[in-house]
Amino acid sequence: MLKRMAIKNLTVFPEANLHFAKHLNIVVGENGAGKTHLLKMAYCVLAVSWEEGRKPINSAPTKAALQGRLAEKLVNVFRPEALGRLARRKQGRERCDIELRFSNKELDIDFSFATNSKSEVTLERAPKKWLEVAPAYLPTRELxxxxxxxxxxxxxxxxxxxxTWRDTSLLLGKxxxxxxxxxxxxxxxxxxxxxxxxxxxxxxxxxxxxxxxxxxxxxxxxxxxxxxxxxxxxxxxxxxxLDKGYLFWDEPEANLNPRLVKKIARSIVALSAAGIQVFIATHSLFLLRELEMLLAESEPDVIKARFFALESTADGVLVTQGDSLDEVGEIAALDEELAQSDRYLHGVNS
Structure with missing residues (x-):
């Protein structure tokens, strides 16, 4: 289980310390707020660990083995012109710092890179073992x-x-x-x-x-x-x-009608209950309401969920987190849908 991810100067984020739930993690925000960046960063680290660990001849993780592979994965997944483009740009030279903490401390990892980095990260803490299950990343597009x-x-x-398209295609072909x-x-x-x-x-x-x-x-x-x-x-x-895996899903609701969104929500909750740690990014009020109702119907402590709200400010994107949607405060992406409902009801009833 991934317990925590701390980031500093990653793209639009000045700093954030995300504490994840064991089962379901929901990132909510407007387009451009960085939802996908959070999912991709966590995915990249897990994917590199699994890919390196399944090679025919593998040894324990080392800084030398990981520094180039992590940089390569980040560039191939995010697709910047250079690795350093992922570091938040401010006056002067800045570093992007990433920390991941797991329930199994042997998987913990810390690394960083600067705005002028091209093909290698600096590894401050290397894991002591490789990840044993493949993470899955579902993009907004079907494959x-x-x-x-x-x-x-x-x-x-x-x-x-x-x-991520290649990685997921490999899993689809198993x-x-x-x-x-x-x-x-x-x-x-x-x-x-x-x-x-x-x-x-x-x-x-x-x-x-x-x-x-x-x-x-x-x-x-x-x-x-x-x-x-x-x-x-x-x-x-x-x-x-199955069996303690990881699922990252970017906008599950994209191109789905409400009936199918309800089915997706039920599957997400079922996978979480089955032991998959699920991370989704969304700005759909309909999907969020479905998930909240399903979580409310489940037995206490069977499914632990965590919500992360992203808010764009003049100083970058701020992250608010809590165990329910109410705890993370107002979210602009959802407020527009609620306001539209109010306008519609007012127009019908006037």
Missing amino acids: LTIYPNFVSVYDGHYLEFEE PLARGPKEKRINELLAPLEEAMGGSIELDRNGRFYLKNASGRLEMPLVAEGIRKLAMLARLIATGAL
């Missing part, structure tokens, strides 16, 4: 329609796509999980397959299909909202989202 040959093309050419895990997987899949009207199938040519009683439907012919559900279903079916 099933571009999956055929995407990884091979990405590895063989320079493409202006962030590396074989289906078999054995004792199948019962729990089927329980998590059932509501998603009901919402999709079928199950997801990957053929030998690397093409995904929606399979139902009428046959198979090519993924490009499936509605985009259903394709987003299908990505989540596939990661569950392969076992990637």
